[in-house]
Amino acid sequence: MAVTQLVGAKIHRREDPRLITGHGHYIDDFTRQGTAYAAFVRSPFAHARIKSIDITDASKAPGVTSVYTARDFKSQLAGTHPAAPAFVAEKKYIPERFPIAEKEVCYQGEIVAAVLAETRGQAVDGANLIQVDYEELPAVMDTEKAMAKGSPLAHEGAADNISWDLTYTGAEVSDAAFKEADVVVKERILQNRLAPIPMEPRGVLAEYETYDKKLTIWMSSQNPHFIRLFVSGAMGLKESQVRVISPDVGGGFGSKISPYPEDYLVPALSRLSERPVKWTETRTESIQNATHGRGQYYDVEVAAKKDGTLLGMRMTQYLDVGAYVGTFSAFQACACLMAGGAYKWKGISARTIGILTNRVPTDPYRGAGRPEATHLVERMVDLVALELKMDPVEIRRKNFIQPKEFPYTQNFGLVIDSGDYEKALEVALKMVGYEDLRKKQAELRKQGRYLGIGFSTWIELCGFGPSAATAPATGGIALVESAQVRVTPTGSVIVYTGTHSHGQGHETTFSQIVADQLGVPYDSVELRHGDTSEGTAFGYGTYGSRSLAVGGVAISMAAGKVIDKGKKLAAHMLEAAEEDVVYENGSFHVKGSPDKAKAFGEVAFASYGMGLPEGMEQGLEAVAYFDPPNLVWPFGTHIAVVEVDAETGAVQLQKYVAVDDCGNIINPMIVDGQIHGGVAQAIGQALYEEVVYDDETGQLKTGTMIDYMVPSMGEIPTLNLDHTITPSPTNDLGVKGIGEAGTIAASAAVINAICDALSPLGIKHVDMPASPDRLWHMMKGAGK
């Protein structure tokens, strides 16, 4: 341990001065000499046959060097879009997907041609001159109708629109619970389709060096090693011939995990044209083509006893897969496995159905399945409480898994590592002033005003993950994490991680961990990531709140190996037995003789010199891979207080309290930042955001930031945050993930608050986004 402990300290993010002052290096900041610019022609129709493509005018346009259609890529790219088995190993139907359409387009935005030109503007002008003759086909836009026999098909020639239909647990699993029930509540719960809106859209710059047969790709990705794996395979290259650099990345929220058509097409264009090729996504392209999140509905029934004891649940997830199966799309089915939330149940029956439509594919979006599960169970628990006229706090207290019951094996066999759900709830109740709020609510109701208090006592599974669980889910590669710690001769430290920071602050937190563990100054630790030619052979990227709980632990393990070697060398230098040497505050010394010591820097320098112990190699560096024994399970309580305007239906978020538990905290400021961003994003889902397509034509209606309503600073109230700390027994750092917690928790809190506010009108459930127009119509319908 260092004299001043860095772990747990509120240290400003090291990356911020660079990023905030405009000195970051995002994908559009990179160019290579002789770069040609790509623009893509995209289908204006949701579903159509391509009859012909006329490139004559485009080919003659100023600056245009070449125009390509699907046929040109057949010799360049092989295989179909990867679709990981995830939680749905046996899929019925995965439509073939080539990065560029040849005969049929299946969503608005699907690529049909590519134009290369000397400037970006010329490429776009050229693309506008390409004439595509389409024959429109019926678009499948309604998930429910898409399941019916005789429905139009999202893909011509398919048997039906069902990609998967999996029953995890049949009705028999919850039958006994439902027989015991005094009350059964039912609801259909919608999950609005969301666009990820990273501040930086995607982009790819690729340079294929014809003579060396080497490909370098600069791109905005959460996951550079996986991109290397996928793209090298498709292009017939060895992984060793491909280098992927993912520099500063301005947010991903899950949308930059999976490979995209452009990730294959731009490198292929470079190989075809023998020039570096660059493509930068526009905001409209991003809203149209970046994988969407949510887009589901659930039919749920819950059985309970009169006293509020929860008994059983039956739920079916209907998931709009979109036109193709996203690489990690089926991961969203984890909503089924998480549907029980923080509570004890006798039996849960769960089924997931993945339905193909003519919309852009869905894939993980911050939380991916877990926000849906939280929203579902927290809504249903409130509906039971309403039915039984119970306080929503009481029903939660009554059904929580208790601290002494951890590790707790939940209904689907997943083992929850640790928790103290009631503690977080109690802290939050105190912060919000619960009793006073209920009094205020009663007074306001007398005046015809609608104040509501909403709870979300959320839990999460994250930190993917154990090899036994994740290797089958990805189709072979375990989502463990790698790290390399290198000590230079002068004692400074370079740390390589296989995770990828795109807003998470890894440069800061990971350096805090290493500086503490090695006892070296924080400033002499450098963190590197995002370049497949640096560091370990493989990295696993950042998603699913895994970076600290898996990657951070791997770093700590590698640092431990460095200390182990240092001890051997120090013992040799001090002429002491290795077991007598201890490492403290950046110095190796003999037990009981603190003055008989060698500083870390001295040992580092010596490790590159002569006279090492017999059999010891020069150098001071180590690689570690961490395969976690379990997932980690953060939790917490969020409370939202809203007032719904009785005349306009406008929702005013008056107060927001969040008490979260992510185990040990490395940097409280970064944890709070993650909660802020996550809560804001979920408020977006609850009140503002929805991707809307025309029901008939499949035209995207929310293609700009004007119509796709991301909330701004003005819409987010001050968030009152606190934490409880229940360390995870799963890893030596005792940490859990926090990157998705806010998003997982908050939509339920906000919607529960609105439902609570409107309960005097007999309104029990409200769909998202809870727009003023929607609420006004509901209030009017309720006879007020």
Add this chain to the structure above:
Amino acid sequence: MIPAAFEYARASSVEEASKLLNKYGEDAKVLAGGHSLIPLMRLRLAQPKALIDINGIKDLDHIKEDGHKLRIGALTRHVTIQNSKVVHEKLPLLAEVAGEVGDNQVRNMGTMGGVVAHADAAGDYPTIALILDAEIVTNQRTIAAKDFFKDLFTTPLAADEIVTEVVFPVANGPHKYIKFRRRLFDWAIVGVAAQKMNGGWRIGLTNVGPTPVRANAVEEALKTGAKPEEAAQHASDGLDPAGDLRASPEYKKHLARVLTKRAIQQAQGQ
């Protein structure tokens, strides 16, 4: 979001701008703050062949008191109007409205003349201009506000005609502008302006049709002694707003009534 190619010319006087407009004809657009025009160009919804930048014209950025009138130069930025002492004293409603336009970036760039000439149904100034019988002055003539907002994005401006000033009457009695929107920087789903003037009320509605609307029936009802909540019931008389992603037509009509009531009540409470 890459605009089509266009020519660019910067005018240093109204005469020069007019000449340049003449040269390019219907295909030219005047660039003032650019906060409406440039997004349209980036989406290629507008593809002017030429932009005539008037930001270099010196004498168009002014706020002048002229007897019982306030003359606001076409290039006066929203932020200037929002912070102007004269406007606060002589026409506080306009300062209030200016402070509600977009966000800081928009208010720092956007102009009075740009909003008026663009004639977007969601523009806030046109409503104020209409109910206060403002005049729109161009390099060729003076047009009454009631004759200016013809239809959505449609004004009587000729191809070489440039708005140079908007002239408002002084009105510093009770007033209120309520801009109902989902997000702080959004346009109004429905906006309502209320201004007491010469002993009567002027009531205007934003974004409930292709042009700003003066709520004559409400004004009449108030004149005959109706209470605000009674008079406001007439706010949706004759309205036929289009529905959009934010609001259905019936909700907009409902908002027109509710917000009219609130605007009058809040103005009275001042």
